[in-house]
Amino acid sequence: MIIRCCSLATSRDAAGIDLENVANVVIEEYAISGADTGVVIFDSDNLIVTNNQISD
Secondary structure, eight states: OEEEEEEEEOOTTOEEEEEESOEEEEEEEEEEESOSEEEEEESOEEEEEESOEEEO
C-alpha cells in the first residue's frame, strides 16, 4: 500500500490515518490537520513513514 501526496482534514476525536494488521506500507508527503491523533499504526510490519505534516 502506498499513501502519497495527500491532504486530510478531520474533526477532533479522530485519527488521520488508522492502520491495523497491515504490511509493506509507505506513507509519504501526507498532511493531516484537525485530528487529535495524526497516524495510528499497530500490529503491522515493514512500514516507511516520511515527510509528513500533522497540525491542529
